[in-house]
Amino acid sequence: MTHSSTTAAIGIPGIPGASGLGPRPDLRPQYRSVFISDTHLGTRGCRSDFLADFLRRTTCAQLYLVGDIIDGWRLRRSWYWDEHHDEVLRLILGHARAGTEVTYIPGNHDELFRAWVDPAMPDGLEIAGVRLVSEAVHVTAAGKRLLVMHGDAFDSVVRYAKFLALLGDWAYTAALVVNRWFNAVRRRLGYPYWSLSAWLKRQVKEAVKAIDRFEIALAAEARRRNLDGVVCGHIHHAEMREVAGVLYINDGDWVESCTALVEHHDGRLELIDWAARQRLSFAAPRRIGVPQPA
């Protein structure tokens, strides 16, 4: 099968103009390309409901899945799957069927796929219209050449306090509340005050430094290959910045935040925060249907 990027998405429920009445070559997809990563489907943390909403309302000529899309192919105790996880897969395959060029670049949580990609086959392997490759070079409409890789190959620079890599505000606030109780108990037992806040601030400072090292390492890799920039994921921290003349872009994740990188038809790149844009609340309960009795 050839990858045509001229065909617009058709026949996908919920996509404006996608009536399913036949090809609509006049209907241009919304974006030239879309990059998402770290969706961690198969885990409870995945905001699969928001992701399904994003995939339902977004059309693009090229869709890059930049690793850690499906988590836990290896047998894991905590496998989690609901109807939104199903829907996400259905929507991705639907986009591929409708003419979107879908490229899957495995990460460390879906590294099983890496064994399927033969480095001798630069075109990779194609399954259900999804092209599987270990990494890719995307050329923007503006002619910028971007290395697309998950990023875990540079783990050695972020080994520090991964669990704390950018603690969310809410977690920080919650931790401080716990700390108040903790110190009330310590005081009663005659122990001196211990500042969780100061400790956390030190940890966060180290995590920020680790993220900086990661960004510098990936940008350096792009420069080494004479490319204009890099698009990656892995550290769950959306970012777009220039590092010594090279563009570093991290498309974020769909666990802690709900972010994607989009390329407009003129080659302009933009990070979008889907939860903020759609005013979706992380605190609201997920709309999950009642399972049908078997």
Ligand SMILES: [Mn+2]
């Ligand atoms: Mn990863």
